[in-house]
Amino acid sequence: xxxIGHHGTGRADNRLMANEKLGESLRVLxxxxxxxxxxxxxxxxxxxxxxxxxxxxxxxxxxxxxxxTTLADTGLASAAAGGADVVAPVPPAAGLEVLAxxxxxxxxxxxxxVGGAFExxxxxxxxxxxxxxxxVVTGEDVGPRMRHAWASAREQIRQFESPPYVHxxxxxxDALATxxxxxxxxxxxxxxxxxxxxxxxxxxxxxxxxxxxxRVLPSVPVKLLIIDEAFALVSLSIKDADVHNTMLVVQPCxxxxxLAALFEQTWRDAVPLHGPAARPAxxxxxxxxxxxxLAGGATDEVAARELGISRRTLFRRLQILMARLGAANRxxxxxxxxxxxxx
Numbered sequence: 001x002x003x004i005g006h007h008g009t010g011r012a013d014n015r016l017m018a019n020e021k022l023g024e025s026l027r028v029l030x031x032x033x034x035x036x037x038x039x040x041x042x043x044x045x046x047x048x049x050x051x052x053x054x055x056x057x058x059x060x061x062x063x064x065x066x067x068x069t070t071l072a073d074t075g076l077a078s079a080a081a082g083g084a085d086v087v088a089p090v091p092p093a094a095g096l097e098v099l100a101x102x103x104x105x106x107x108x109x110x111x112x113x114v115g116g117a118f119e120x121x122x123x124x125x126x127x128x129x130x131x132x133x134x135x136v137v138t139g140e141d142v143g144p145r146m147r148h149a150w151a152s153a154r155e156q157i158r159q160f161e162s163p164p165y166v167h168x169x170x171x172x173x174d175a176l177a178t179x180x181x182x183x184x185x186x187x188x189x190x191x192x193x194x195x196x197x198x199x200x201x202x203x204x205x206x207x208x209x210x211x212x213x214x215r216v217l218p219s220v221p222v223k224l225l226i227i228d229e230a231f232a233l234v235s236l237s238i239k240d241a242d243v244h245n246t247m248l249v250v251q252p253c254x255x256x257x258x259l260a261a262l263f264e265q266t267w268r269d270a271v272p273l274h275g276p277a278a279r280p281a282x283x284x285x286x287x288x289x290x291x292x293x294l295a296g297g298a299t300d301e302v303a304a305r306e307l308g309i310s311r312r313t314l315f316r317r318l319q320i321l322m323a324r325l326g327a328a329n330r331x332x333x334x335x336x337x338x339x340x341x342x343x
Contacts, residue, residue: 029099030106031070034059038067039076039089046088047080053087074098135249142247143168146225146233150174153183153227158263160220162190172203179210186213188263188270190220194296200289200306208273215270216296224259232259271295283342290317291337294330 026036041056054064068087071077075095080088137145146168150157157178179185185207194200194216208214223235234248250256273292286307293303304314318333327333 028103029096030103031074031099032067034063034067035070038064039071042071042077042087042089047086048088049085050087051085133251133253134255135251136246137249138246142245145247145249146171147174149225149227149231149233150178152230153178155228156184156186157228158224158226158260158267159185159187160190160222160224160263160266161187161193162220162223163192163196165196172206175207175212176210179207179212184213185211186267187215188220188266189214189216189273189296191216191218191296191298194293195298195302195306197306200292204273205289214273215267216273216292217266217270218297220266221262224263226256226260226263229256229260232256234259287317287321288342290314291321291334291342295334295337 023033023036023040026039027033031039037057038053038059041053045052045056050064050068053068054060057064059067068077071089075098076089076092077087078090080086147170151174175185187207189204193204204214225233227233229252231252232248232250234250235246250259273295290303290307293306298306300311300314304311307314309317318330321337322328322330322333325333325337
């Protein structure tokens with residue numbers, strides 16, 4: 001049988017561990033160590049004069065008064081009946097709510113501060129590269145730099161295109177003028193580009209008709225414009241942000257080579273959208289647009305809207321196209337249309 005004193009020692013150890021855990025919880029809520037000591041003593045001795053709390057914690061004078069004031073201000077302690085200086089803990093629900101809110105506010109401030117510090121670091125690092133290899137362009141300077149890029153192309157332009165878009169007056173005319181100068185233009189469009197109202201008919205198809213080599217994928221990895229082998233424009237943000245707010249101008253270096261390789265790999269994986277040279281006789285423009293929309297993954301609703309027809313009419317056109325190509329389903333239709341040069 002274990003000695004009687006063993007049980008007493010066990011209880012003391014358990015109490016010590018409980019007090020340490022409680023103290024840690026109070027510190028997590030924002031109480032300083034001194035206030036935690038006073039609160040633990042209040043739980044142990046109250047109601048009792050504040051001087052007795054000071055004797056138990058080894059605190060006195062201003063330190064004791066400050067710690068008790070902290071507890072009183074947060075709603076964890078107050079004066080008690082039994083004497084002028086008698087104090088005791090009070091039900092903590094309201095006080096804990098106050099502490100939790102203060103702590104949440106402090107954490108949010110810390111989150112903002114750390115995020116701001118990293119953003120400042122990122123901008124400094126980007127600025128450090130502004131030595132002729134990488135330049136950061138922001139705000140109203142973005143538009144003129146993009147137009148200058150189009151005008152400076154001599155041999156080829158490689159582009160990833162996707163929303164979001166910011167209106168840039170004359171952008172389509174710039175692209176058409178570049179094609180008219182004999183510059184090879186290859187563009188990989190994201191599916192969302194084809195689904196944007198009017199984009200396929202008013203922007204993409206006129207460029208394809210003028211000689212642009214266009215392909216489509218469900219998405220592209222970044223908004224990108226590579227001018228010859230001279231430089232590239234890269235958007236710093238793709239979604240959920242103003243894509244034209246900030247961009248990088250990348251001069252010849254390892255990064256430019258990597259971007260060019262990324263384009264070529266993506267180009268090989270994309271589905272072609274052919275121009276007039278590959279059009280079969282008698283294929284209406286609306287059917288070509290329909291096939292392009294479907295190849296890009298557009299839904300029936302989007303395709304019908306872009307063509308200005310009902311879903312019933314859309315299905316009827318699909319049936320006709322499937323019959324012409326001997327396709328039993330849409331997958332076969334897309335495959336046969338690509339083989340026939342209809343896309």
